[in-house]
Amino acid sequence: MTEHTLKAFDIDLQELARKVAEMGGLAERQFANSIQALIRRDLELAQRVIAADPAIDVLQHEIEEKAILTIARRQPMAVDLREVVGALRMASDLERIGDLAKNNCKRASALSGDFHPQKLMRGLEHMGSLVLNQLKQVLDAYAARDPAGAVAVWNADEQVDSLCTSLFRELLTYMMEDPRNITFCIHLMFCAKNIERVGDHTTNIAETVYYIVEGHALADQRPKGDTTAFANLPAN
């Protein structure tokens, strides 16, 4: 795209996009580390993730300030306006992703005991790597301003939701088998739910990327596969 006649405007927009990309990279790293910390029972890694979370919050504030200043000074229109508003929305989603990664790490010690059911942990790892891939792809789509990439991420969330549902069923089975498993399984359930939430935030980012480029919202109903809210306990 051609440059603005007022160069400072270009610089403002580039700086904003750069900060969002930086925040995206941070959030991605935090999330990846949080999965590793849980799977490998690495409490030190978990602590590092928790300690690194404030940096993400700082970036969010910087992005908000920059966006508001850009609106005040430049009165952006059309695609420029969508970029600025998009940056605000994405910063909010990325900050939540960082929080969810941190929250999972807080539970790491509860999941680090002797009881370590392979099947459940593999299920969690699978879900985690799927969502991590989604996050990478959506951040790539943002960097390239690629609407098709955004739509692909948007559609693939259904898979994540289905995995979460089946993981919940597994967890129920474990809990019914042996009440001593309950504590572990509850913590794992929260972690799984947090990962699924990261997936939802990733689709929000996909919608924002699409909106920035195309100028209108992605169609309304996203295919949903998470039926955990409707899960029934089998009869005793």
Place this chain on the structure above:
Amino acid sequence: MDAMTQVEDRTAAIGGAIRARVENLSFFYGEKQALVDVSFPIYDRKVTALIGPSGCGKSTLLRTLNRMHDLYPGNRYQGRVVLYPEEIDIVSPKVDPMLVRLKIGMVFQKPNPFPKSIYDNVAAGLWVRGIRKKSMVDERVEQSLRQAALWDEVKDRLRTSAYGLSGGQQQRLCIARALAPEPEMLLLDEPTSALDPIATARIEELVMELASSVTIVIVTHNMQQAARISNYTAFMHLGQMVEYEETALIFTSPKERRTQDYITGRYG
């Protein structure tokens, strides 16, 4: 233009009525073509803004609507501008330009009141129409000055010279003068370019109020102004109509690259 049909369908669906339609209008200053096959609707009692870079033809187009170009020799219209519901082609040589100017008034960039009293300025439009009865003229003068949000400021000095007013007041006087003959349409050619921000805001507020009773077409090089007060915006470039759309849509997601480049400041 397919995009134009979409706008018209959308507006028709919510009951918007067309007050005038510009149909394949071209205009020539002698040999030079200043407007190239321009077509768009002007909606009844809505504000339509014409925006575009210098020399794009927006002022030329505006002046076509009230036959200003007839004042100079060598100018030529091609195409039609149909006024509804009468269905008169106002650029047809068969139509008297004076009649057009009674129906369609204009306010210019630099306030240009007559070198007469405030009262005489507003009354002039009525006298031209043959309205001479004093009580009627008094009533219409007051009404027009009220409509232009100027009455309270001048009611005690109607017989003083218009030149005693401030720039913003003079411009509102010109608007009152244009409103006196009860026009169907009001054309505003960069009406606030010469005014300070406060006077500008008052005129903008006035325009939005007037739109409920008069159809308004405004030329402005201030995009934020077009975004603030218009319902429909037409972007022009090199004599052509590049894009015509509801204001809200054209400033958030324009369809044409040239439109986006202009409104985001990427021209040149």
